Amino acid sequence: MIKLEALRVFVTVAESGNIKDAADAVGRTASAVSMTLKQLEEEIGGPLFQTDRKNSLTALGNLMLDLGREQIRSFDKSVSIMRAFAHSRIGSLSIASVPSVATNVLPPILQRFLETRPQVQVELFDIDTAQVRRMVESGVADIGIAGESRTGGGVEFTPLFSDRFKLLCKDDHDLCRLDRPVEWSDLKAATLIRNGASDRIEAEDYKQISARSLITVYNVTSLVAMVKTGLGLTILPSLTMYGAYEGVAALDLGDTTASRQVGLVERRDVPPSPVAAAFRAFALKEIPVLVSEQLGG
Amino acid sequence: MIKLEALRVFVTVAESGNIKDAADAVGRTASAVSMTLKQLEEEIGGPLFQTDRKNSLTALGNLMLDLGREQIRSFDKSVSIMRAFAHSRIGSLSIASVPSVATNVLPPILQRFLETRPQVQVELFDIDTAQVRRMVESGVADIGIAGESRTGGGVEFTPLFSDRFKLLCKDDHDLCRLDRPVEWSDLKAATLIRNGASDRIEAEDYKQISARSLITVYNVTSLVAMVKTGLGLTILPSLTMYGAYEGVAALDLGDTTASRQVGLVERRDVPPSPVAAAFRAFALKEIPVLVSEQLGG
DNA sequence: CACCAACTTCAATTCTTCTGAAATTGATAA
DNA sequence: TTATCAATTTCAGAAGAATTGAAGTTGGTG
Structure with missing residues (x-):
């Protein structure tokens, strides 16, 4: 069976014009290169060079040089794609x-x-x-x-990571003046706007407050806008409010399990x-x- | 270095869905196939199958199956072109x-x-x-x-092959009634039309006759037309007149060296x-x- | 015509791949 | 969960292929 490696050797010889230089180029001895060439000619079924001085190709040699080069190029490219993919590049x-x-x-x-x-x-x-x-x-x-x-x-x-919930309110809200974390009990009288994230909080106290809420908003931008307008308060994960919004304040909650x-x-x-x-x-x-x-x- | 043969084995395994069948298909033992696959994965830098039951490919495996198939197809085609050319097909x-x-x-x-x-x-x-x-x-x-x-x-x-010259004349010409090969001497009085081929005849007798000729025609069809019209005679290789022309006769020459x-x-x-x-x-x-x-x- | 360099041939060596047996693994059934 | 079974992997030795260095040819050159 013809091997791509044999084509590689042949192409190198055809390009060098002699076996000695080609042998150096592929890191083999001249004898190994000579034998590879001989085997290739036998398997293809015809001579590749005009004489045993390898400086001019037969018509078959020229055809093999073209096809061989293309095969080598394409194979190497495929392999490099496979490797790049395997290495996530x-x-x-x-x-x-x-x-x-x-x-x-x-x-x-x-x-x-x-x-x-x-x-x-x-x-x-x-x-x-x-x-x-x-x-x-x-x-x-x-x-x-x-x-x-x-x-x-x-x-x-x-x-x-875990992300604690915070209370979001207008920055002139009474709760902002509290000098401590906000407790659920502080929210008894507040109007809460529910959202997708805060519904996951398990605390009973919160659930009761939440149950009273009449508005649920899923989009954060809309939610903040409503809070800013003074429509109510809401509870959101810290990260959601990261970077702060103008006119609203994010206050810590006393309930450390709310995350x-x-x-x-x-x-x-x-x-x-x-x-x-x-x-x-x-x-x-x-x-x-x-x-x-x-x-x- | 990754070998095309390894890709061949991989593609066979990917298509069979298991090593045993693939091993039969490529004529190796399961153990050889397994080792080839292992080596291939090492050289590419990632796993090709989801588990060691070879029935589902990883993303890398799918990529290699596509690229590998294409490489194999293209290589085999190149080789068959080289062989067809070498065998003059x-x-x-x-x-x-x-x-x-x-x-x-x-x-x-x-x-x-x-x-x-x-x-x-x-x-x-x-x-x-x-x-x-x-x-x-x-x-x-x-x-x-x-x-x-x-x-x-x-x-x-x-x-x-060698091809004797013949005399071409109208089929009602006097020479046609000769019951023997035509000798150069028979042509003393004749009008000869020269042509490209007859100029090569070395015989002195012919050269003298030829020297008197006033017309030279290189195209055989025109030449025959002129002979048929009765404009003169000409000397042509047998093969040139093979198949005979209507109205003209091809007569043997006595000079056996005229070929x-x-x-x-x-x-x-x-x-x-x-x-x-x-x-x-x-x-x-x-x-x-x-x-x-x-x-x- | 002799020389030289390139190439080829040959036998020994080295490297690679393959095999068969044993161990391991993973799925399936008890 | 454990037992079972077939597929797969591992391993060491065997077989096969490629490579080497030395010796032998060949063809071109002065």
Whole structure:
């Protein structure tokens, strides 16, 4: 069977014009090169050179030089694509993330991740936790970042960081003058605007307050706008409000259990692509650090 | 270094879905296949299958399956082109021939030659001996068929057959009633029309007759038309008149030395392409047989 | 015509790949 | 969960292929 390696040797000889130089170029002795050439000629079924001085090709030799070069080029390119993919330097990465992370965490993370992978194509969806889960489960997204939800179905949850809830109110609200964390009891008389995230808080006291609420808003921008107008207060994870909004204040809560776990959502039993695996490792290492700088600092 | 053979094994395994069947398909043991796969994964830098049951590929595996298939297909095709060319089943053949051979000999020869080589592209030029030589010398034609000329320059002559000259005259001419070959002396009073071929006859007697001639015609059709009109007689190689023309007669000459050598004209020092070499061998074997059937019979 | 450099040949060696047996693994059924 | 079974992997030795260095040819050159 003809080997690509034999074609490589032949092309080198054809380009050098003699066996000695070609032998040096491929790191073999002249004798090895000579034998390879002889074998190649036998397998192809005709002479490749006009004489045994290898400086001029036969018509067959010319054809083999053209075809051989092309095969070598194409093979090497394929291999380099395979390697680049295996080492996550090329490929595509589809991320589904809750908006707070997509907005406040992912930009610098992705920038650094892509610095060494300029050929990687990224898609980023910002959607809520339930939909993140769905996108990952269906394979539309390679990896998700979302709040914790009962692990099960086809997905798996790996915690990244936890994010305490805060109270959001107008910055001239009475509660701003409190010199201590806000307790649920402080909110007895307040008008609460519910939102997608705060519904996850388990505390009974909060649930009672929440039950009285008449408004639920899922979009953060709208929510903040309503708070700013004085329509009410709301409870949101710290990260969601990171960067602060004009005219509103974010106050600590006394209930230290009021927090959400944010983590990676991945498909179970389906191994990630090299890029996804690399991003997973990168995210696991870098996101907690970044978040603790942003929130803890 | 990654080998094409390893890709072949991988593709077979990916297509079989298990190592055992793939091993049978490639004629190795399962253990050899397993080791090849392991080595391939190491060299590429990532896993190709989701588990060690080889029934589902990773993203990397899918990429390698696509690229690998394409490489294998393309390599095998290249090799088969090289082999086909080496065995003269493909390629191009440019033949330059004097018209008599091109008309009377080459059609059946080429037909039989191409019967087993339907992919070979042939070009046929019919031109005179001097130009045949020139076309072969310049490399425009791979092989020539022409009368003998001093060997030298870049070309070599190999005889194929010899072709006696005949006298061509109107079929009601007095000479037709001769019951013996025509002698040069019979032509003393005749009007001779010269042509390119007859000028090569060396006999002194002929040269004297020829010297008196006032007309020279190089085109055979025109020449025959003139003879038929009764403008004069001419001397032509037998083959040129093969098949006979209406209204004219071809008479044997007494001078048995009046003949031309027809043979192959090839470039010296430049090896023929496989197709040209095959045609050369075929022509050398078949043309003399065919011509002796046509003329000698 | 002799010389020289390039190439080829040959037998021994080295490197690679393959095999068969044994161990391990993972899925399936008890 | 454990037992079972087939597939896969591992391992060491065997077989095979490629490589080497030395000796032998060949073809071109002064």
